[in-house]
Amino acid sequence: MSPLLAAQGLGLRFGTVIALDDVAVEIWPGEVVAIVGESGSGKTTLLRVLSGMMPPQAGRVLYRDPEGGQHSLFDMPEIALRRLHRSDWGFVYQNPRDGLRLGISAGGNIGERLMAAGHRNYGHIRAIAAEWLARVEIDPGRIDTLPRNFSGGMQQRLQIARTLVTSPRLVFMDEPTGGLDVSVQARLLDMIRGLVAELDLAVLLVTHDISAARLLAHRIVVMQQGRVVEAGLTDRVLDDPQHPYTQLLTTSVLSA
């Protein structure tokens, strides 16, 4: 076995602000990795770099395809990277409006990725869409409803269904529970947790919510000012933090 994604020596600065400073991360099949840190720590920038959306100024990101071939992410042609984002990878945005077409029905939103993958049978696409709605706990009877009429939690669940329908191996999630009510967050986290285990997904999750990281992640990467200050097994990093910043982070949370 080898990692799905491996980054080494990532560096990126915006003017005088250091966003990434010699960052290395690996994600292995079936593994959930949470990147935690406060806003401005560079975690969202790291997610954008690892998912190929933003090139770093230093370092490289290696992607391994399902056949085992290694690709340097930023040397891939754009067409290949885009295809990757629609097949083997998925991206769940914090704001569902960024990941959904609000003027297209729920079924159409799920179907789009299937059609991009070459599905051309309406009945089949619709059946898969209905099945995925049920899996993310949305009444399949609402398949023709526009997502702008959904609650925030439902929109986020729809975004997850749309992302997972093509069976990606690696999913990037940017604060997937941000902006939701606490009760809605718990339900969503729980649903993600179940799907991740069931589908054996690798997930790279960016969050500032330590309890979400504890619930979902196998490993944690703690970032501060563009650097990885601590990384390891989730429960060890949270229960026995070594770095001053991690200690601050874990003691700032009520019963994580």
Place this chain on the structure above:
Amino acid sequence: MTWALRTEHLDKSFVMHLQGGARMPVLAAVELEVRPGECVALAGVSGAGKSTLLRCLYGNYGASGGRILLRHADDTVDLATADARLVRAIRRRTLGYVSQFLRVIPRVPTLDIVAEPMRAMGLGADAARQRAAALLLRLNMPAHLHSLPPATFSGGEQQRVNLARGFAPEFPVLLLDEPTASLDAANRDVVVALIGEAKRRGTAIVGVFHDTEVRDRVADRLFAVAAMDRTPCVT
């Protein structure tokens, strides 16, 4: 080699950066060896570091020095230096832990919580659920509770869910932290019986038992954890 779990010169101290970097030593040079089929009870005054040792043995706390050796997948591994992925693999196949409190996962039914580690080991869904149900029944958890998430259960009920989850996969090494603390006499007897059966299967067990009666019934020997002077020293 006759041991299943062995520590060599295990040290653990906590550095509290928020208190000016003070170092608080808890364990020093711990040499523990547990054979298959043996139950070792950790003894020591309250605060001596029994729970800390148990957490180190599970990899929940990182060792500050020394080695924690385990037999895992026909190999000998050092938990103290194993990376996160190896620790996960060890916990999936070799090392079980029953904590005092259940970390409740919202909305997941009791039966699935108990079945989960068996599923992770590779057991089929039905077989895992059957075994989970049988063990829950044995711990006097009636069937109508199996489909409920344990969030609303009493402390004793949650502890029994935890026990079922820890015992069901039949890990070669099992760590027990106060496994009978919230149980009545009848359930204590079930736990004593479960420990006895595990020992006969060759499970190596390390436990912290507050209840000396239970401890004396299950433990083959005591391992003294010496209380250290925990006065933090700023270095």
Place this chain on the structure above:
Amino acid sequence: MTTAAGYNFGYLDENSKRMIRRALLKAVAVPGYQVPFGSREMPLPYGWGTGGIQVTASIIGPDDVLKVIDQGADDTTNAVSIRRFFAKVAGVATTERTAEASIIQTRHRVPEAPLREGQILVYQVPMPEPMFRLEPRLAETRKLHALADYSIMHIKFYEDIARTGHIATSYNYPVMVDDRYLMSPSPIPSFDNPKLHRMPALQLFGAGREKRIYAVPPYTKVRSLDFEDHPFQPIRADGTCALCGSRESYLDEIVTDDRGGRMFICSDTDYCGTRAAGQEAAE
């Protein structure tokens, strides 16, 4: 050759024609691909066929015979004025007979009579981008063409079927050209789409306001987008032409009074007239 004094042959200056011909050559070389070109000011407003006129002006020669139709008819204002325009600035012969024309400029129809090799069909195109209603960013649609990623077009059809049970697009029905580029056939009825497929004539498309030219060379594969279980179906009014009795041609519905009276007649006036004349001769 009698060209109006003071005008270059075909109205456009020779450099403009060369520029447009280069765009046309590129368009023929890459079937279905929208080639940008420097659209010129024409003596009629955008929306009246400035793109088609520039294409015609660039390819027309003194020996050409020009036919112009608007909605299938040769005698509508737009068709008549464009025909007169070229008669004036190029001095070419004009015709209303599909079979006699070497160049047919059209708005919204493909003639009913099959075209042959050597003929050129010039379409007036208001909006060349088939995905513009779905993806408003032109830079993004260009990228989607480059990547041949047309899933949003299928989403539109998916939504149609979900809402109405069938693909509700009845004109300007998008096609795949040579299995590569998604193309707007211009606002022709979907009834005409099958005629584009492997047509012996050259098909040129000009969009003046949007400054795009594209082409379908003779005998090119043109497939209307659809789903396996909702195959493309050309739509035609279920009726018979009141003038020639055709049950095959594309029909216009004419309201004859204010009491609900109506009739259907062929949209293609040349086709209808030829059939009607043949029937009279036979009687």
